Amino acid sequence: MGYPEIGSHAVARGLTPFLVLPVSDGEGAVRDTLAMLSRKGEVAEITAGLKLNAVLFLSAPLPQGDLIDLAPDGTDAVVVNRRSWNGSGTPEFRVTRLSAAGDTVFDRSIAYQPRRVPQDFFDDKVQDMLASNSVVDRTAHARAVREFYDTRQYFPPVTRLLAGGDGTTWLGQADDGSGEAEWLVLDRAGEKIGRVRLPVASRVAFVTETECWIVEKDELDIPYVVQYEILK
Structure with a gap:
């Protein structure tokens, strides 16, 4: 792929x-x-x-084209069909996880609360x-x-996508002005299992259901890696 x-x-x-x-x-x-x-x-x-x-x-500046990310081991791909809400109908987006052979692992429509720009x-x-x-x-x-x-009257439902190393799917939302972004986490079957808030300025590099590795920079702009444990 x-x-x-x-x-x-x-x-x-x-x-x-x-x-x-x-x-x-x-x-x-x-x-x-x-x-x-x-x-x-x-x-x-x-x-x-x-x-x-x-x-x-x-x-x-607020793209709404489809997103895709490959699992770290290359066995799966996650596709998010996203469109910013236009003010009518049910606000939702679609998430599909596919195997490398093209088989569907899960296919979900997820409702969300639109946020006006x-x-x-x-x-x-x-x-x-x-x-x-x-x-x-x-x-x-x-x-x-x-x-x-x-x-673009509304922020897109998903701004970042990560296919976790354990079959989880992480869906990042737009910055709400707090300096943190909320991530919705789905399990291997595409079911919601929790939400995680992470610094907007950090680059999320690797995720699983129990841990998150991010890259941050210090005052000298030198990058370093931070591992967070995710508690249920």
């Missing part, structure tokens, strides 16, 4: 609404398709308010776009950028 890659230009122009994640054998021959990952809506092509022939490819969340980002030398009409350009950002 391997992670697919694609350029922002192609995504913005709608050339590849889905990415294929293939499964190969030991000799590199493709055996099957493990998953189809959506990248629709993550990048926009903007020309309004710019110089002639200038183009801005703007990435969403503050009105001023994108203000600094819009101002940053206006600082470009390619901008000739600040009003038109600011309107186009704001329209793209305004489609």
